[in-house]
Amino acid sequence: MEVVGKDAVSDDCAIIPMGEGYMVASTDMVHESTDFPEGMTDWEKGWMSVAVTLSDIAAMGAMPGGILLSVGLDKPSRLRSILEGAKACCDTYDARFAGGDLDFHRELTIVSSGWGFCDAPVRRSGAAVGDDIGIVGIPGRAQAALDGHQEFRDFLFAPRPRVMEGRALALAGVTSMMDVSDGLLMSLSDMLEVNQCGYEISSSRIPLLDGISPESSRKYSLNGGGDFGLLFTYPSGMIPLTIPDLYIIGNVIEEKVVKIDGQVASINGYQHHWD
Amino acid sequence: MEVVGKDAVSDDCAIIPMGEGYMVASTDMVHESTDFPEGMTDWEKGWMSVAVTLSDIAAMGAMPGGILLSVGLDKPSRLRSILEGAKACCDTYDARFAGGDLDFHRELTIVSSGWGFCDAPVRRSGAAVGDDIGIVGIPGRAQAALDGHQEFRDFLFAPRPRVMEGRALALAGVTSMMDVSDGLLMSLSDMLEVNQCGYEISSSRIPLLDGISPESSRKYSLNGGGDFGLLFTYPSGMIPLTIPDLYIIGNVIEEKVVKIDGQVASINGYQHHWD
Numbered sequence: 001m002e003v004v005g006k007d008a009v010s011d012d013c014a015i016i017p018m019g020e021g022y023m024v025a026s027t028d029m030v031h032e033s034t035d036f037p038e039g040m041t042d043w044e045k046g047w048m049s050v051a052v053t054l055s056d057i058a059a060m061g062a063m064p065g066g067i068l069l070s071v072g073l074d075k076p077s078r079l080r081s082i083l084e085g086a087k088a089c090c091d092t093y094d095a096r097f098a099g100g101d102l103d104f105h106r107e108l109t110i111v112s113s114g115w116g117f118c119d120a121p122v123r124r125s126g127a128a129v130g131d132d133i134g135i136v137g138i139p140g141r142a143q144a145a146l147d148g149h150q151e152f153r154d155f156l157f158a159p160r161p162r163v164m165e166g167r168a169l170a171l172a173g174v175t176s177m178m179d180v181s182d183g184l185l186m187s188l189s190d191m192l193e194v195n196q197c198g199y200e201i202s203s204s205r206i207p208l209l210d211g212i213s214p215e216s217s218r219k220y221s222l223n224g225g226g227d228f229g230l231l232f233t234y235p236s237g238m239i240p241l242t243i244p245d246l247y248i249i250g251n252v253i254e255e256k257v258v259k260i261d262g263q264v265a266s267i268n269g270y271q272h273h274w275d
Numbered sequence: 276m277e278v279v280g281k282d283a284v285s286d287d288c289a290i291i292p293m294g295e296g297y298m299v300a301s302t303d304m305v306h307e308s309t310d311f312p313e314g315m316t317d318w319e320k321g322w323m324s325v326a327v328t329l330s331d332i333a334a335m336g337a338m339p340g341g342i343l344l345s346v347g348l349d350k351p352s353r354l355r356s357i358l359e360g361a362k363a364c365c366d367t368y369d370a371r372f373a374g375g376d377l378d379f380h381r382e383l384t385i386v387s388s389g390w391g392f393c394d395a396p397v398r399r400s401g402a403a404v405g406d407d408i409g410i411v412g413i414p415g416r417a418q419a420a421l422d423g424h425q426e427f428r429d430f431l432f433a434p435r436p437r438v439m440e441g442r443a444l445a446l447a448g449v450t451s452m453m454d455v456s457d458g459l460l461m462s463l464s465d466m467l468e469v470n471q472c473g474y475e476i477s478s479s480r481i482p483l484l485d486g487i488s489p490e491s492s493r494k495y496s497l498n499g500g501g502d503f504g505l506l507f508t509y510p511s512g513m514i515p516l517t518i519p520d521l522y523i524i525g526n527v528i529e530e531k532v533v534k535i536d537g538q539v540a541s542i543n544g545y546q547h548h549w550d
Contacts (some may be wrong), residue, residue, distance in 0.1 A: 002544070013482050014341065014343060014371075014373035014374050016341060016371070016373070018293075023405045025341065025343055025373060025388075025390070026343065026376075027343040027345045027375050027376050027386065027388050028345065028376045029345035029346075029347050029378045029380075029384070029386065030346065030378075031378070031380060032382075033381070033521060034378070034379070051473065065291065066289065066291060066300070068289060068300055068302040068388055069302070069303070070304035070345075070386045071304075072304050072306065072384065081413065089276050096291070098289035098300060100302050101301075101303045101304050101386075103304045103306070103309070104309070105304075105306060105382070105384070106308070106381070106382060107380070107381060107382070109304070109306075109347065109380070109384055111302065111345045111376075111386035111388070113300075113343055113345070113388030115300070115390065124549070183534050193385075201278070240412070244298075262456065269306050
């Protein structure tokens with residue numbers, strides 16, 4: 001179905017030309033039964049709702065502008081903590097918390113919509129054969145926390161959108177970028193869809209998670225979702241490696257597949273598609 | 276609670292200075308059990324979701340820019356009709372349908388978020404004593420339809436946001452404006468909250484609804500919600516009355532109350548507040 005148009009849905013944000021630059025905009029729905037892990041506080045739910053949208057804006061290499069929140073509340077008393085968490089996340093990343101809409105709903109449902117600005121957006125497409133593949137953030141930590149590894153709790157419960165890192169990478173000349181919130185392999189598969197090239201990564205170049213067996217760690221890092229890291233490509237040798245938490249994990253290849261350690265990867269998971 | 280800030284929530288849209296003008300932005304959540312009347316098609320639900328946001332943008336006197344949709348679907352098969360209705364509403368009012376987020380939800384939940392642009396936004400505040408009070412659209416028709424008056428069905432099921440009318444009124448110099456989707460009296464009460472003046476209207480100046488008793492018609496027009504008309508104030512005599520469906524219904528007064536036919540009105544209804 002082409003109601004929205006393929007071009008409108010193949011990036012983390014919509015891209016709107018504006019003056020000499022661009023506005024980017026994104027919306028994300030989260031709700032109690034499927035998106036909030038057990039034990040998450042209402043403050044953290046507010047934070048996370050905003051963080052998912054700021055992560056989309058960061059993945060375009062844009063600076064956040066503002067956030068609007070639509071909240072469907074099951075209990076009015078929850079509002080204050082949710083708004084305070086949302087506001088804290090906005091303040092941390094210099095986004096304006098611009099208000100929103102309030103409603104009652106059987107199930108707590110929060111939709112954050114946000115916009116940001118950049119000179120030129122970094123898209124999911126744009127990778128060239130020979131580019132290196134990099135990530136910011138060790139993927140898999142949110143999933144490990146979900147499985148009970150409490151030491152990684154913050155990555156799951158109060159994820160940090162990589163706003164400054166996304167901006168730095170855009171300025172450094174990355175050729176393509178997206179966030180890895182659906183998992184590293186799934187994200188590579190998404191990139192595969194909109195580029196005329198393939199991706200080969202070495203699992204040994206992804207740092208292992210402390211205190212977890214190498215086998216489990218690798219599984220978390222390849223398939224685990226919920227992390228707010230960035231995945232990007234760039235002309236080999238051009239990236240300033242001073243960005244903290246940045247790892248080079250592979251290369252862009254000619255063959256249109258995703259390979260891990262030389263083997264074509266099978267992509268697990270399910271994604272909703274608009275087109 | 277002042278998490279968001281009073282100024283951020285006292286208009287139909289957030290107002291963001293941009294270049295020599297302004298961007299306005301709004302988000303609205305609607306869901307099956309409370310917002311969609313029985314018998315509404317999925318196409319109409321998509322249309323209405325977008326129309327509520329475009330109505331907010333129209334009420335600022337702004338031209339629509341784009342719309343993002345977050346859809347929480349109970350059944351995947353509903354998506355196409357919802358998106359087609361949403362797209363049709365965007366196309367009708369020259370707004371770009373810029374994509375969005377898709378999710379599964381026990382109850383169909385749609386959040387539309389939109390932005391628009393203007394030289395100077397028209398706010399809810401700004402009325403001056405002596406201004407006339409005007410409306411675009413006869414209020415009460417959506418409520419009458421909800422009560423079974425099928426001849427008004429379109430006002431309830433496929434409401435028209437007053438985009439061109441809002442723009443024309445802004446250019447004509449209205450001093451304040453908002454949409455009347457919560458009902459005329461409720462809207463006057465909202466204006467009362469943010470202005471240092473009062474509002475007096477004559478019920479006889481609101482056209483009666485065809486085929487409905489004068490008493491019921493008056494009730495619908497004062498208290499009925501769901502219409503997408505505009506309520507505005509302007510310096511007496513300054514409005515070009517060539518805008519179709521425009522009625523002058525009263526005056527801005529010094530006493531900080533809402534009066535109908537000389538009597539202080541009691542405001543019914545309930546509103547969710549952010550502050």
